[in-house]
Structure formats: structure tokens, C-alpha cells
Amino acid sequence: MFFRSMKVWIAATVLIVLVLVGSALGVHITSSTSFCLSCHEMRVHQQELALSPHAQDAKGNAIECVQCHIPSTNMVRMLSAKVWLGTKDLWVHATSGEAVALDRRAIQPEARRFMDDANCRACHEDLYRNAKNDGAISVYGRLAHQNYLGENGASRSGCVGCHRNIAHLPLEDRHYEANAAFASKLTFKEVR
Template sequence: MRKINKTLALMMTLGAIVGVAIVLATQWTMHKTSSTEFCLSCHTMQAPYEEYTGSVHFQNQKGIRAECADCHIPQSGMDYLVTKLVASKDIYHQFISKKIDTPEKYEEHRLEMAQTVWAQLKANDSATCRSCHSMDAMDLEAQSADARKMHEMGINEQQTCIDCHKGVAHFPPEIKMDDSALTALEAQAASVPASAKEVYVVRNASLGDLGTIYPATQMKVLSSAGASREVEIRGSQMQGTEQIIYYAAGQRLVLASLSEKGQQAVKPLSDWQADDYGNQWRDVALQGTWNAPALADREPMWDYARKLDNVYCAGCHAPIPASHFTLNAWPSVAKGMGARTNISDSELDILSRYFQYNAKDMKK
């Protein structure tokens, strides 16, 4: 009996030792495979590493560095285990499937991989971000006006960090919208019947020799003959810049830019009146011949603009409501953000106009 007890005790002791050894080995392995050095053992990680070294998470005035694991691996719990398990697929695709084993293949799949990380962070409420950053600890008053406004909006709308901070350490994927949406928009414009009472410009086009009319500008149809329409545009001119027709006094949404002949053809609808800043404005009308396709309303163009917003803007941050900024503020905001993407000038113009026409101070 004593011999059996001794054997059982020995087996239990050995089991405990083996168990502890396995736990320690597992912890050591988990720790080592979470290090930045381990990540860099795959040569395809060199490109994202170089991007990271150029970010504020690598070098900053406070001397605080976030390593790979600090951003990509939650510190504890099931999120930690799930993340480690999911991460094993990267090793599989590097060495076995060869899906990302070259820089070219890596770039080809950059969007897919980024979306996976974004989805993880969205699901766990940006757990790794919050291990260093806390909304409760933020001094919003010490932030810039724009940062304070965005963080207040994030708090009110219960957004998480990754909703807005998708490109903080690595270059965002190059996203390009295909031409099918624009082609469909132009086809819809071409099918608008001649009986339409008002039409809206799709692309920059000439109003005869009077000037250029810009996307989303409303034109009242006076008469039509075949594909040709006699139209009227109404807006406002500011004294000193009579070559431009704006949406309304004080609202610098450009409807048309006029030639010399166009300026002479403008019909004043009111006397000059000063705005709050001393600028003189008057309401005007311009009539001319329109030969290009045009939409029967703006909504199809706004659908297209929302797609542009989702492709180019939401790739880095959560969509910002058009009502977040004023009509006059939107062009500079959109231009500044657009410069960080590969959006074309014509696409950016339509997107900017969508924001302006739906801005918080838009007079309709």
C-alpha cells in the first residue's frame, strides 16, 4: 500500500513539475512571439515596421514607445488568447501558403489585412488603444479646437478609437473607387426627359460661351428642344468678384464662373447689400443654353458622394456628418483630408459640394 502511495505521490509530483514546465514554456513562448523582434523575423514585416518607425508611436516628445504587441495584442483575457490564435494565420500565409511572402503580395493584401485588424479593434472596443489612452483621462480643453470637437463627437456617438484612428502607425491601404458608380450616374443624367422642369449639373460644363457651371448647380428649365435646354441659374454675386456666382450672400459655394460675356449677361435681381463683414452682395440670374446631360434631382449625386466618402474618408476615420462643419469651412477641410488619399480632383469636388449643400448652416 505504501509503495502504491509513494508511486502515486511521485507521479503527481512529476505531473505538477511537467504542468508547471508546460505553463512556463507556454508563457515564455507567448511572450517571445509577441516581441517586435519576432514580428520582424518575417521579412514582409519590414515595410510596416518602417512605417511604424516614422509614426508618433515610435518616437515622440514624451519618450513613450508602443511596441507591436502594445497595439496588436490585448494584455489579458480571452481577447489575448483569441488574438494570438488568429495571428498564427500570418505565419501560415508567410511560410506555407506564400500568400504574403513578398512585398508585392503583401501590398496586394494590405486592405484585407487592415480590415481584419480594424474589425478586431472594433469588436473589443479598441482594448489595446485604451491600455494607454483613456477618454476619461483626456483634458479636452487642452486639445486643439478640431481635436476637441472630434473627441466630443466620438463620446456623444459612443465611437471607439479605431473608428477615427485607422492610419496612426501604418500607411492606410490605397483604395480606389471604380468608375462604375460615375458611369451609372452619367447614364441616369442622359436619360432625364426633356420635360424636366429643373435639372442639376453632373460634371463641369459650359453654358454656351457664358461660363462654366459646376456639379450639383440647380438650373430652372425655361424651354427645351431635343437635347438642348434654355435654362436659368440664380445665385449671388459679391462686389469685386463678379466673375463668380455663389449659392447665396455670404455662402461661398460656387455655382458658376463667368466669362466676360457671361458677366455682361447677368441680370441683377436686387440692389447691393452689405453682409456682417462689410462685403457687398446682390442676387442675380443668368440665362443660357445647356447642351450637356443633367440630373432631375441631386439625390443620385449625393448617393455617389456618400460612396466616395465611404471609400476615401472612412478608410481612415468614421464618417463625419456633413452637418459637422459650416458651408464655408468644408472646402478647406475636404481639400486637406483629400490630399492624404488618391481621390481625383473631380471626385473631391463632388464630395466637397455634397458636404457644403448639407452643411449645418446651409440656407435652403
């Protein structure tokens, strides 16, 4: 009887270890940019990112998809985001043809929902310096960041609530004056 229960405990322990190692390996593999770009639907995002100010971090390293799109401060939120977004992306990939036309306007709010401010603040520590860190931000930017930090009222908006289209610029948003410089770099056509 004792040996039988020991075998059950050993088998359960081995199974749990295999599940944990498999899960960790799965999270690691699906967190790579090469995995994200293995789907044709994401290639337009890669092209946009390559031309944006967010193509590289301050040290010159390429920005990975998960650095922005997957919450990094909370394991439960990170796993929830990976499962939810991954399942939706997999469904679109599996049920659409090669020339899928993503409704970018419809997917933007969902994509932004999982973008934590901590991910932005990992690179942008000083909110009163410009993105190149070589000068102060505008007066409007200073007031907005004071509001965000609770120094000038209080804001419920996160970073992506104000900073839209900073790494990806959908066709429908390219006509806005604030996006003109970025839009002028984009020479490829989106599939519609």
C-alpha cells in the same frame, strides 16, 4: 500503491509547471517587436511606423507592436488574438515566397478587430487634448469623442473605427487629404 500515486501526482505537477512556464516564455518571446519583424512581410509596417506619430510614446520610448495590436486588459482575449493572428501570419509566411504581396485592404479589418480601446487609452488618457497634449482638439474631434464617451449620444465605434492609418499607411489610402502629410514622408515602395 501510495508511492505509485505520489509519483503520478508529482509527474503531473511537473508537467503542468513545464507547460505553464513554456507558455509564458512563448508569449514573452512572441510579444517582442523583433520577433514580429523577423518575417519579411512585416518590414513595410516597421518602415511606416518609424515615420508615423506613433513611433514613440510620450516618454520617447519606441512603441512595440503588441502595445497596439494585442489586447492587454483580458488574458483570454490576449491569448486568443496571439493564437489567431500568429497562426494566420505564420501560414502566410510559410506558404508564400520572399516577395509576398499582402492585400492590405483585406487585412485591415482583421487587424483592427483585436485593437482594444484600452491600448489606445493607455497613452491617450485625455480625449479632449490633441495628440501632442499641448492644446485642445478640434470641434469635430470634441463632438466625436463626446459621442464615444456617451456624453453626446452613444457610439459603437472604437478608437480605430475613426482613427485609421495613424501608424501604418497602405498605398491605397495615401491619396486621402487627411493622410497627405504622413504619405509625403513615405519614400519606399510596397511590394505589389
